[in-house]
Amino acid sequence: MEDKKVDIHIEIQVCHGERCQKNLSKYILERAEHTLGVQQGEATKDGILLNNMHCQGKCQQGPNVKIINHTTGNIYLMHKMDPLKMAEAIRHIRTGNIPSHAVLVNVNYREDF
Numbered sequence: 001m002e003d004k005k006v007d008i009h010i011e012i013q014v015c016h017g018e019r020c021q022k023n024l025s026k027y028i029l030e031r032a033e034h035t036l037g038v039q040q041g042e043a044t045k046d047g048i049l050l051n052n053m054h055c056q057g058k059c060q061q062g063p064n065v066k067i068i069n070h071t072t073g074n075i076y077l078m079h080k081m082d083p084l085k086m087a088e089a090i091r092h093i094r095t096g097n098i099p100s101h102a103v104l105v106n107v108n109y110r111e112d113f
């Protein structure tokens, strides 16, 4: 079997902080895993990495999901997520778009270093 390194261009992180977990973020992660066909910590062949993340301090707006565009360096947060919204967001991402309800929180994170 050929082991090709995948070029990651999008990273999706589902919050697994305590408050988001109480708001059932595990079902959002499960839907993302099902929709992408990978497990948490793995990447799809088209370069989408699925991860979890620590609390972002936005608990009241949770469950929260972060999108990191490693091509542009932009970081987005999606609030009040649920499994259906997660599947819809992935559909947008796979067509090259950022979901309209995603909030830009950091422009070109690479300039922060």
Ligand code: FES
Pocket: 015, 016, 017, 018, 019, 020, 021, 054, 055, 056, 057, 058, 059, 062, 063, 064
């Ligand atoms: S627990 Fe998810 S933002 Fe705080």
